[in-house]
Amino acid sequence: MVNLGNWTYGVLSKIGRYKVHHILFWMLYYVFWLFSYKSMYKDFSLLMKVTSVYLFSHATLYYTSQYFLNPKLLKKDRSFLFLISFLGLCVLLSLLMYGAIALIMSNSPDDLFQASFFQIISVFFFSNFFAAGIMLAIKGYFDTRKMHRKNELLEKERLESELQFLKSQVNPHFLFNAINSVYVLIRINPELASDTLIKLSNLLRSQLYDFSAEKIEIQQEIEYLKNYIELEKIRKGERLELTFEEGDNLEDFSIAPLILIPFLENCFKHLSTHTDRPNIVKVKIWLEDGFLLAYFYNTTEPKEKNHARNTGGIGLVNIKRRLELLYPKSHWIETKAENDNYEVKLKIRIK
DSSP states (O other), rough: OHHHHHHHHHHHHHHHTHHHHHHHOOOOOOOHHHHHGGOSSHHHHHHHHHHHHHHHHHHHHHHHHHIIHHHTTGGTTTHHHHHHHHHHHHHHHHHHHHHHHHHHHTTTTTOOSSSSSHHHHHHHHHHHHHHHHHHHHHHHHHHHHHHHHHHHHHHHHHHHHHHHHHHHHHHHHHHHHHHHHHHHHHHHHHHHHHHHHHHHHHHHHHHIIOSSSSSSSSHHHHHHHHHHHHHHHHHHHGGEEEEEOOOTTTOOOOOOOOOSHHHHHHHHHHOOOEEEEEEEEEEEEEETTEEEEEEEEOOOOGGGGHHTTTTTHHHHHHHHHHHHHHHHSSSEEEEOOOOOOOEEHHHHHHH
């Protein structure tokens, strides 16, 4: 049994392919002018012949202009040549109309050629000019809209592809750092390394299953940050002095997933390796006047001053680009690099 939906789609596809809608348009166009000028003619068959001449002239001018002059001249920035050619066609077709209609009406009792030759040619000229001109304008309008929608779709697909690529880099970058940490712990403390692997597994599970959506609840992102901090506490041990402040009003709104983690990851990445000084990390996240505010601070090696000033590595470069795509003109980032510390202030419009 034939599927009605597929059959209808097939028929419509064939109609579009063979421009059947053009035939339907000219049929309606022809009928419209027949009834518009019916009162001016005693002989209806004569009206049909004269209207046919008009239709042929208008259609010829439109199709010649649209499918020959337009691609050959107008689309190649030869507007003046297009205009001259279009006007020349109007004159030529007007002369042909004059001859054809004069021949049709030679044996007719109706005498519609009472005006002068110049007046009649002028009527034919403006008839061709305005009829074809309006059709070309309408066609150009819809073609422009279609091209605009196509370009918007292509741009959207390009940005989505870029966004997915940047988001996919979060996982390998994080995984690379975490595996290095586990590798070090295996030699120092195998039991601690085992606990670290379990926490790492939980983080990766969140990335795989919980963060695949375009938006997640803010508490999911906060929970992920806390789990990451627990993992880093195992790595850094007693030398880590960490402060994490969470605002009371962080609820009932969503953000793009994995937006905050690169900033936190960067804090731990550039901590000092000296054993005679503590590693300090401060994180504060809160909501204020419709903006999500986040502050990240970490101490660094004094020699890392220049490196920290250069955006902190691939993680921060990627997240800045993601923010540009996800929150265009709705986010602000301020970084400050001192001799032995680095801080980031992030502001995202949420409401």
